Amino acid sequence: MATKPDCKRLSFPAEELPAGGCKVVVSGRREIAVFNVDGKLYALKNRCPHQQAPLAAGAVGATRLASEVGTYRDGLEGRILRCPWHSYEFDLDTGRCLVEGDRFRVATYEVKRENEEIAVYV
Amino acid sequence: MTADENRLLIDVDVHHQYESIDALAPYLSKREMERAYLPSGGGRSTNPRGVMRKDVITPGGKPAGSVPETMIEGHLDRYGIDLALLNPGVLSLGGIPFTDLAVSLARATNDWTAAEWLPVDERFIASIIVAPQDPAAAAAEIRRQAENPRMVQVSMTSAPCLMGDRFMHPIYEAADEFNLPVNLHVGGATKGVSLGDYPVGQGASFFETHIGMCIPAIYHVISMVAEGVFVKFANTRLVLNEFGLAWLPFVMWRLDMEYRASRIDIPWLTEMPSDHLRKHLRFSTQPLETPEDPQKMISLLDLVDAEEMLLFASDYPHWDFDSPELALKGFPADWKRKITCDNAFDVYHLEERLGIQRQQPALV
Numbered sequence: 001m002a003t004k005p006d007c008k009r010l011s012f013p014a015e016e017l018p019a020g021g022c023k024v025v026v027s028g029r030r031e032i033a034v035f036n037v038d039g040k041l042y043a044l045k046n047r048c049p050h051q052q053a054p055l056a057a058g059a060v061g062a063t064r065l066a067s068e069v070g071t072y073r074d075g076l077e078g079r080i081l082r083c084p085w086h087s088y089e090f091d092l093d094t095g096r097c098l099v100e101g102d103r104f105r106v107a108t109y110e111v112k113r114e115n116e117e118i119a120v121y122v
Numbered sequence: 123m124t125a126d127e128n129r130l131l132i133d134v135d136v137h138h139q140y141e142s143i144d145a146l147a148p149y150l151s152k153r154e155m156e157r158a159y160l161p162s163g164g165g166r167s168t169n170p171r172g173v174m175r176k177d178v179i180t181p182g183g184k185p186a187g188s189v190p191e192t193m194i195e196g197h198l199d200r201y202g203i204d205l206a207l208l209n210p211g212v213l214s215l216g217g218i219p220f221t222d223l224a225v226s227l228a229r230a231t232n233d234w235t236a237a238e239w240l241p242v243d244e245r246f247i248a249s250i251i252v253a254p255q256d257p258a259a260a261a262a263e264i265r266r267q268a269e270n271p272r273m274v275q276v277s278m279t280s281a282p283c284l285m286g287d288r289f290m291h292p293i294y295e296a297a298d299e300f301n302l303p304v305n306l307h308v309g310g311a312t313k314g315v316s317l318g319d320y321p322v323g324q325g326a327s328f329f330e331t332h333i334g335m336c337i338p339a340i341y342h343v344i345s346m347v348a349e350g351v352f353v354k355f356a357n358t359r360l361v362l363n364e365f366g367l368a369w370l371p372f373v374m375w376r377l378d379m380e381y382r383a384s385r386i387d388i389p390w391l392t393e394m395p396s397d398h399l400r401k402h403l404r405f406s407t408q409p410l411e412t413p414e415d416p417q418k419m420i421s422l423l424d425l426v427d428a429e430e431m432l433l434f435a436s437d438y439p440h441w442d443f444d445s446p447e448l449a450l451k452g453f454p455a456d457w458k459r460k461i462t463c464d465n466a467f468d469v470y471h472l473e474e475r476l477g478i479q480r481q482q483p484a485l486v
Contacts, residue, residue, distance in 0.1 A: 050382075063386055065389060066390065067389045067390050069350030069353050070288070070350070070390075071390075086382070086383045087383045087386075088383060089385070098385060100382065100394070104382070
């Protein structure tokens with residue numbers, strides 16, 4: 001995602017977000033949850049679009065892909081954030097809920113490692 | 123009552139029944155006949171005011187519904203019914219604990235219907251009754267009867283487990299093979315081996331029991347969606363008779379809500395449960411809930427786009443009969459046309475099975 005010229009850069013020391021962790025950064029009244037999934041960074045608004053639960057408290061993991069009846073197929077490991085309240089699943093990459101993704105979508109932000117810092121552009 | 127004078131009128135729930143169990147004698151072996159009885163189900167409240175309409179008088183005082191000519195004159199001719207889907211009045215069959223007996227009765231009842239009812243009037247079409255206590259035998263019976271194009275659905279009166287359970291799948295597999303909808307009819311669920319209408323206790327009076335009969339359908343529908351019956355057997359449709367309609371918005375919306383949260387439990391379902399149900403679930407209308415303003419019922423059904431899910435039924439000759447002339451009073455003409463004809467044509471594949479058109483040739 002290209003950095004928009006008028007956006008604000010928020011940063012914190014990279015050591016504050018080890019792999020497997022989540023850190024919340026605040027910009028005015030907005031909270032952004034930054035996840036480090038095995039070195040891959042994701043930044044999403046820290047509010048579930050369903051009932052505004054804090055997504056930073058959710059678990060990151062896999063989901064089950066469409067499968068034949070009575071069979072199970074795990075997939076998208078590390079790409080799925082599960083809301084801490086109602087278990088809605090969101091694709092960390094797109095912010096879209098796996099069910100009714102047009103209706104339930106979390107804002108995502110550009111995030112990258114810049115030297116010893118992690119920078120979020122909001 | 124059809125909105126369009128040229129449209130056929132189809133009644134999807136009309137009950138025919140034996141004068142007595144002796145009617146099955148030609149269709150049962152001597153051994154089977156010796157043990158052929160219909161258990162009463164013990165302890166269940168039945169209607170103390172009688173199950174049959176009091177005005178259905180048959181020659182010789184035979185039970186209502188047991189004489190084809192009386193049904194033809196008093197119902198088909200009286201109301202201009204073009205097709206009447208016969209559903210045998212053996213509501214306890216699904217609960218009979220003696221599985222061999224239930225299987226024999228189902229088979230004999232189907233043979234009796236085909237031999238003694240269908241030839242009497244071409245307006246009769248019928249259900250293949252099966253004993254869900256033995257799904258393999260039920261599937262065999264479906265395959266045996268399905269070649270008869272006038273047998274247009276598979277019918278059960280209760281199930282020994284939730285209907286989504288894989289135990290039941292052989293029935294849907296056979297129905298799916300022949301494009302036959304599976305019908306669940308109210309009434310048998312409290313009897314014998316089925317688990318009962320009230321998970322929290324048995325209602326005292328018939329007043330309670332008759333409402334509680336609706337509740338198992340909600341469980342069965344949820345189970346069939348969750349267990350992927352309609353994913354695995356895509357041609358399968360479930361037709362519910364007499365379980366009420368007004369709970370549909372709750373079930374649809376609640377299923378959608380749970381799906382957003384727990385889709386991961388049923389990954390084989392890839393569409394919203396409400397859309398899934400709109401495709402695979404049908405309701406016969408009787409007994410239609412009747413708020414004072416019929417528009418409220420229409421609005422409620424419209425909330426979940428249910429107009430293509432409804433099939434007109436009278437339940438003749440039972441006491442809670444809905445008159446074909448009045449049941450859909452207040453419904454818009456396009457709803458009536460679908461409910462009394464088009465939806466039945468589609469779900470029972472009447473054009474393909476019977477080679478008839480939904481529109482009568484215009485009179486010249």
